[in-house]
Amino acid sequence: MNRMKDKAVAGKSGGTGHMPIGSLRMIDLSVAIEHDAPGELMPPKIEYLDHAAGGRAAMAVFGCQPEDLVYSNGQGWAVEILTTNSHAGTHIDAPYHYGATSAGLPAKRIDEVPLEWCFGPGVVIDMRHKSDGDLISAEDLRAALRKIRYRLNAGDIVLIHTGAAKRWGTREYLLQPGLDREGTLWLVERGVHVIGIDAWTLDRSFAAMAADFKRTGDGHLLWSAHFAGLTREYCQIEKLTNLDQIPKPFGFYVSCLPVKIKGASAGWCRAVALVPR
Numbered sequence: 001m002n003r004m005k006d007k008a009v010a011g012k013s014g015g016t017g018h019m020p021i022g023s024l025r026m027i028d029l030s031v032a033i034e035h036d037a038p039g040e041l042m043p044p045k046i047e048y049l050d051h052a053a054g055g056r057a058a059m060a061v062f063g064c065q066p067e068d069l070v071y072s073n074g075q076g077w078a079v080e081i082l083t084t085n086s087h088a089g090t091h092i093d094a095p096y097h098y099g100a101t102s103a104g105l106p107a108k109r110i111d112e113v114p115l116e117w118c119f120g121p122g123v124v125i126d127m128r129h130k131s132d133g134d135l136i137s138a139e140d141l142r143a144a145l146r147k148i149r150y151r152l153n154a155g156d157i158v159l160i161h162t163g164a165a166k167r168w169g170t171r172e173y174l175l176q177p178g179l180d181r182e183g184t185l186w187l188v189e190r191g192v193h194v195i196g197i198d199a200w201t202l203d204r205s206f207a208a209m210a211a212d213f214k215r216t217g218d219g220h221l222l223w224s225a226h227f228a229g230l231t232r233e234y235c236q237i238e239k240l241t242n243l244d245q246i247p248k249p250f251g252f253y254v255s256c257l258p259v260k261i262k263g264a265s266a267g268w269c270r271a272v273a274l275v276p277r
Contacts, residue, residue, distance in 0.1 A: 029159075029196075029240045029254075029271040030090035031168055033082065039173035039200070039239075044084035051075040086110070086266040092118065092194070092258040093202075093236040097265035098229035110267040111260045113235060117193040120155045122254035122273060123148075124243055128163040130177035133208030136160065138186035148249045154191025157237075157254040164199035165241040178204035181224035188232040194256065196237030196271070202226065237271055246273050 031039075035046040049057075054076025058069060066074030087093070095107040102108070125144045127136050145152065152158070160179070167173040176199040184202070187195055195202060203209065203225045212221045226236075237256050246252060253274040258267030 025275045027273040033089035039168045044088045047081040049079045090239045091266045091268045095233045098226045102233040110264045118257045122157045124159045124249040132175035134177035135180040138183045152190045157194045159196040161243040179225040181228045184225045184228040188234045194235045198240040202236045
């Protein structure tokens with residue numbers, strides 16, 4: 001019932017042990033950073049410089065002629081120039097994304113997030129029955145965990161499966177359910193430092209939040225999962241994919257180490273599930 005009691009995970013020593021590399025299967029949980037991706041609110045721009053352009057750059061750097069690039073027949077290096085933000089593609093939000101302080105202290109930037117937070121036991125919480133604009137509450141989370149007979153442990157990485165990833169590459173990707181404030185804090189209070197979701201944001205869709213605010217005038221409805229990070233420090237993984245390929249809802253590890261961008265509110269990551277074969 002509790003996490004990773006399996007010998008393949010715990011190791012024969014009975015201690016923390018380790019999984020032999022050959023016993024693991026890797027499942028890619030990340031979407032790519034794509035030029036003009038329809039599933040992004042602010043689509044990235046990527047300029048692809050091919051080997052011919054790289055050859056011209058090499059000649060300028062080395063002061064040579066095409067025939068001097070003897071190994072490559074005058075060709076050079078390929079390079080991509082990206083114009084995008086730190087929240088494009090699969091990425092981790094640092095506590096600083098939500099506000100300047102968390103729990104009354106300076107909020108961590110992405111280069112300050114402990115690496116230990118970004119590698120640990122994973123648990124998938126199935127919320128595919130929720131529709132666009134629905135809230136995911138603490139009771140929803142408790143019910144889902146009871147269904148799979150799992151109790152959260154400190155250091156778990158929680159992955160919320162909404163099914164939105166099936167719509168990646170379309171504008172409909174932006175339609176989704178999301179955590180409410182109480183649900184977010186309930187997870188963090190149990191020692192969860194990282195919460196992931198296979199959708200554009202951990203909150204509900206922007207359109208749903210805006211519509212409810214227009215109807216009620218209640219500011220508590222706006223970005224409440226993110227703003228929970230002002231009260232308790234935590235990170236998010238947004239735009240996950242392939243959660244349906246993880247064979248069991250627990251008993252695996254997650255690696256989601258972010259790119260180290262100095263002083264940034266987020267960093268791109270190649271999130272991976274490490275699953276026993």
